[in-house]
Amino acid sequence: MDNWGYADHNGPKVWHELFPLANGERQSPIDIVTKAAIYDPSLPPINVDYDPSSVKLIMNSGHTFTVEFDDGEDKSVIRGGPLHGSYRLQQFHFHWGPCDDYGAEHKVDGRDYPAELHIVHWNAEKFSSFVEAAQNPDGLAVLGIFLKVRNLIRIHLLSICLIFLLYQDGKQSSFTNFDPSCLLPDCKEFWTYPGSLTIPPLLESVIWILLKEPIAVSSRQLSQFRSLFSTTETDESKPCCMEKNHRPVQPLKGRKVRASFL
Numbered sequence: 519m520d521n522w523g524y525a526d527h528n529g530p531k532v533w534h535e536l537f538p539l540a541n542g543e544r545q546s547p548i549d550i551v552t553k554a555a556i557y558d559p560s561l562p563p564i565n566v567d568y569d570p571s572s573v574k575l576i577m578n579s580g581h582t583f584t585v586e587f588d589d590g591e592d593k594s595v596i597r598g599g600p601l602h603g604s605y606r607l608q609q610f611h612f613h614w615g616p617c618d619d620y621g622a623e624h625k626v627d628g629r630d631y632p633a634e635l636h637i638v639h640w641n642a643e644k645f646s647s648f649v650e651a652a653q654n655p656d657g658l659a660v661l662g663i664f665l666k667v668r669n670l671i672r673i674h675l676l677s678i679c680l681i682f683l684l685y686q687d688g689k690q691s692s693f694t695n696f697d698p699s700c701l702l703p704d705c706k707e708f709w710t711y712p713g714s715l716t717i718p719p720l721l722e723s724v725i726w727i728l729l730k731e732p733i734a735v736s737s738r739q740l741s742q743f744r745s746l747f748s749t750t751e752t753d754e755s756k757p758c759c760m761e762k763n764h765r766p767v768q769p770l771k772g773r774k775v776r777a778s779f780l
């Protein structure tokens with residue numbers, strides 16, 4: 519179990535004690551002030567090319583649930599936008615809160631979304647492993663997608679939840695043929711800025727790409743996220759459930775946010 523979490527005694531307010539980068543110059547998440555974003559017409563569109571067969575397993579990574587992919591070769595990649603070259607898909611996971619009113623990590627003009635999806639990629643053209651890439655300023659690219667509550671059931675997210683609900687003993691469960699591009703909204707307009715991992719060790723190696731258009735989930739699905747850990751935490755000594763796992767927004771410290779749209 520990690521020595522950090524989201525409670526008062528080990529949460530974001532005290533992460534700097536163990537992880538000094540918490541007070542660094544390019545920390546994430548941030549509040550996207552749309553009026554201050556700089557429209558950059560030279561930004562090419564985002565291009566994802568995911569191979570559904572590269573999905574490996576779904577696991578409880580202690581602070582969220584993570585769907586991992588085979589990143590041993592260039593099977594599923596993201597290109598374009600602010601990126602130079604292709605970045606390889608490694609995993610995706612979610613952040614949520616104790617209720618539907620907040621729980622996403624980034625904000626837009628101070629607005630909270632109830633949850634946020636992070637699709638994590640690493641620069642396999644420049645670096646030989648994810649961990650090496652994670653030590654470099656242009657090593658990682660995370661595609662951030664806001665979730666909004668609409669009580670139409672978004673079948674794909676539902677299928678993830680159902681799969682995850684099947685997994686019982688806190689171990690990982692394998693599943694095949696899942697293409698995360700089905701989780702993306704139709705509109706790929708985005709904001710981009712240089713930032714960091716939003717959980718310790720908070721490495722400042724992430725090029726953030728945040729899609730403007732949220733995807734819809736039902737309130738019931740979000741409650742499934744919160745309840746998942748309560749059903750799987752069979753060991754009484756561990757916290758009963760993961761009711762929130764989002765870091766507050768961090769100071770911009772002079773960084774510029776670019777927009778792909780006017």
Ligand SMILES: NS(=O)(=O)c1ccc(C(=O)NCC(F)(F)F)cc1
Nearest residue numbers: 636638652660714715716717718719
């Ligand atoms: N929430 S986030 O910013 O998308 C995020 C994405 C990936 C990781 C991660 O792989 N940590 C393990 C590492 F890199 F070895 F430190 C952490 C946070």
Ligand SMILES: [Zn+2]
Nearest residue numbers: 611613636716
């Ligand atoms: Zn994340």
